[in-house]
Amino acid sequence: MNNLLVAQSGGPTVAINATLVGVLQGVRASSKVDKVFGAKNGIEGAINDNLLDLNELIKDSEALDTLTYTPSSALGSCRYKMKDWKVDEEPYKKIIETFKKHDIKYFIYIGGNDSMDTVDKLSEYCRVNNHDIHVMGGPKTVDNDLNLTDHCPGFGSAAKYIATTISELERDINVYDVPAVTIVEIMGRNAGWLTAASALARVNGGSGPDLIYLCEKVFDYDKFIEDVKDKLKTKPGLIVAISEGIKDSTGAYVSDTMSSGAVDNFGHKYIAGSARALEQLVREKIGCKVRAVELNLMQRSAAHIASETDIIESLMLGQKAFDCVVNGVTGKMAAIKRISNNPYLVEFTAVPVSEVANHEKVVPLEWITAEGNDVTEEMMTYLRPLIMGETNIKYENGIPKQYRLY
Numbered sequence: 001m002n003n004l005l006v007a008q009s010g011g012p013t014v015a016i017n018a019t020l021v022g023v024l025q026g027v028r029a030s031s032k033v034d035k036v037f038g039a040k041n042g043i044e045g046a047i048n049d050n051l052l053d054l055n056e057l058i059k060d061s062e063a064l065d066t067l068t069y070t071p072s073s074a075l076g077s078c079r080y081k082m083k084d085w086k087v088d089e090e091p092y093k094k095i096i097e098t099f100k101k102h103d104i105k106y107f108i109y110i111g112g113n114d115s116m117d118t119v120d121k122l123s124e125y126c127r128v129n130n131h132d133i134h135v136m137g138g139p140k141t142v143d144n145d146l147n148l149t150d151h152c153p154g155f156g157s158a159a160k161y162i163a164t165t166i167s168e169l170e171r172d173i174n175v176y177d178v179p180a181v182t183i184v185e186i187m188g189r190n191a192g193w194l195t196a197a198s199a200l201a202r203v204n205g206g207s208g209p210d211l212i213y214l215c216e217k218v219f220d221y222d223k224f225i226e227d228v229k230d231k232l233k234t235k236p237g238l239i240v241a242i243s244e245g246i247k248d249s250t251g252a253y254v255s256d257t258m259s260s261g262a263v264d265n266f267g268h269k270y271i272a273g274s275a276r277a278l279e280q281l282v283r284e285k286i287g288c289k290v291r292a293v294e295l296n297l298m299q300r301s302a303a304h305i306a307s308e309t310d311i312i313e314s315l316m317l318g319q320k321a322f323d324c325v326v327n328g329v330t331g332k333m334a335a336i337k338r339i340s341n342n343p344y345l346v347e348f349t350a351v352p353v354s355e356v357a358n359h360e361k362v363v364p365l366e367w368i369t370a371e372g373n374d375v376t377e378e379m380m381t382y383l384r385p386l387i388m389g390e391t392n393i394k395y396e397n398g399i400p401k402q403y404r405l406y
Contacts, residue, residue, distance in 0.1 A: 012077060016154060038051065042078035042080060057405050112139075117357040136333070163198065182237070186241055192362070195243040225282070254277050257277050278292070
């Protein structure tokens with residue numbers, strides 16, 4: 001058993017395929033793996049024996065290069081919640097059957113918090129039941145909320161897209177000399193990292209967002225209206241950046257009045273609609289021109305403006321996960337440790353996945369201003385290096401070239 005399986009899970013990002021390529025580069029440079037498979041649609045592919053032969057599908061360096069800069073999950077994704085194996089062992093048995101059928105000894109799962117929970121459970125199952133299979137996690141999430149890693153692959157590129165979009169919106173809304181408020185809703189259920197990144201629109205001298213509200217702080221409707229009124233006294237066109245997951249003092253999402261109440265496979269409530277709710281509030285309380293903008297899926301799929309730093313680090317994390325798993329490491333996640341900011345230096349390490357799964361890294365409250373409507377210089381220092389560098393995307397017929405596995 002010397003074959004390797006890799007899979008991707010959770011919400012796609014611009015950089016998740018770069019991590020996959022990092023794994024494939026590790027395979028090609030090593031003599032420890034005979035064949036590499038990809039599971040279609042995450043762990044469900046392993047359960048259902050739905051695998052792709054990546055040796056056949058990706059044969060040359062040009063394919064690897066194109067895949068590196070292709071957004072979304074090339075292997076497909078899933079949001080499958082693995083129960084504890086002591087409660088429901090059947091999926092685990094099916095996974096082991098798939099592994100044995102294809103002589104798979106190594107498994108790398110690229111994903112976010114719920115994916116790391118799967119890595120934790122599956123590695124424990126293999127260890128307790130004496131299966132000689134090594135399981136390793138590769139981090140991924142635009143939300144930047146994984147524990148024990150300085151930042152997550154995909155976040156830097158999403159942050160760059162947000163900062164660029166806000167700076168462009170700023171130019172657009174300031175052409176008129178009439179009071180107007182543009183409320184931009186940015187991804188983040190419980191962690192406001194992406195919304196904080198909107199402040200990067202200021203790095204070239206622009207004003208960026210006039211107000212920033214993260215989900216880590218209780219959202220006060222009355223204070224929000226006062227903040228907007230105060231800003232309108234000094235300039236006509238305002239940009240307000242908000243996390244989609246902002247909550248009031250009762251713990252209710254601001255978006256609750258706009259949402260259906262439906263939940264996903266993990267019991268998470270669908271929460272889009274905060275900007276539209278506040279749009280109605282501003283129209284009612286202030287009466288000026290107001291519009292809501294929801295950046296939505298563009299935040300995680302805008303490969304045309306990805307951060308080269310993000311892509312390179314994602315590649316390195318894939319290589320780190322590979323090096324670990326083929327050298328006997330199991331039950332861990334590849335991670336980034338920041339050494340310094342000036343110059344920006346990091347190292348790649350491995351951390352216990354049990355301390356990542358079911359933990360959530362949120363924005364430190366001291367990185368939010370005392371007024372609760374902006375971020376501090378400490379946050380800016382943390383963010384700035386992550387958006388650096390422009391990618392070398394190849395274009396075909398006027399649009400970026402992308403690689404499809406199936």
